[in-house]
Amino acid sequence: MTSPLVAVSLKMYFDRKRSLEYFDAVRDLALHTPAVRGGDVRLAVLPDFLTLPAACAALSSTAALVGAQDLAPADRGAFTGEVSGADLAALGCSCVEIGHAERRTIFGEDDAMIAAKTAAAVRNGLIPFLCVGEAERTTPEEAAHECFRQVERALANTGRPAETWIAYEPYWAIGAAEPAPADYVRAVCAQLRASLTHLGDAVTLVYGGSAGPGLLARLGDAVDGLFLGRFAHDPSALAEVVAEAAAARTGAATPA
Template identity: 50%
Template sequence: MSKAPASTLLGVSLKMYFGHRQTVSWCQEVARMAAGHPALAGGKVTLFVLPSFPALVPALQAFADSPVQLGAQDLYWQDSGPFTGEVSGPQLREAGCRFVEVGHAERRRLFAESDLDVAAKTAAAVRNGLTPVICVGEQQQMPVQAAAAVCTGQLAVAMGTAMAQGDGSAPIVVAYEPVWAIGAAEPASTEHIRGVCAYLQDWLGTQDTFPHYRVIYGGSAGPGLLARLGQEVDGLFLGRFAHDVQALAGIVDEAAARLQ
């Protein structure tokens, strides 16, 4: 089973931390950094950013002359209709999005999203030409094999609807985010991350569909982590540690160094 091209993948979700003007300003600063960074310009490292919905269009404008790719933090599972307050896959694609996050632990906890909801959103992303960033992770600390079983179970459901619809040729990203590490002072241990991600890689490699996949780690991911991880991990999914653009630039440097 083949994988996506060998570059390091970095994603940043801004969640709801920034106001609108601050988001646009941050995107402009990131665009300047990325345009001048040889690893991003040369394709050794891929960077995508997920701002809040109101900032998508100005963010796309900010990233226009840079290699940064745009994504959204969520989508609805229907493509159109009387769904007040929701945002559809076709709307996101038309707005310039390439990626969309689905199944984050906060969505599951705060909005009671189930594995079946995540599956429907994954299918909506794929059929609209968006790369889903499927978040999986165990609630409590547990051994690697047990954590991997939880994650592959979540992933099997999440991918199931899209596979049933025959959309398995699309690329997907799996973001391993142990829930107990989200927002913590430190990420999970290096051994734990590598172990679970190795299981995820092996499991994805046995599937007959979705041959183009990446496995990245989130959950208090920050500077210095990527250098300690092996090839089981294809990149990082960053949160608050990317709010400082210079820190983000340093993580891009770390990502580039892995491929030398």
């Protein structure tokens, strides 16, 4: 099976001091967790741009990965305020988040922009971490169809990347008090995974959207891990999820 992925985005919640403290905690977690050291659980942190260098430095001696929350569609040029994927790769980033609901709804990114950013990630050797989801709760079939459409359009300029991470994040669950119901998520992800078989083993499918400790066991093998936000901004909560992922890897966790 694919090694579970536990990724956490800090969005723009932390000031610099808190970010640095968080990186130190993640470093300790990565160094002292056998499942992370041995590659049985993949751990990734996506901080803000200004603290990316510090994150790369703090985690360079560990198996933990560092990713960016966005990138420019072009590598060089007159793009004021943008950050090049080439520079992210040179810094030591391994992955980059693309197409989050906030980028789509607040900043107006459309399918064409997301496809251009995905192509920029791939040509710079970064794993595209595609966020997909439906705007409103619907049937699992309709949600899976919309997610598949978003994946296909994101990959329109890249074909079949060597590796792609996909975060299923229903918009209506982002920032909510609870994640989407487990049975709903399992149904959507099962259908989405079935539609992505042409990508082979290159796909890692995780759930995001108010995800936190205790959820992974309820989702079972429908997902390959979780994409966490505020519910893992406490390092102890992140450690709980990593332990759950390690248990799932060994078959100790089953759906409730």
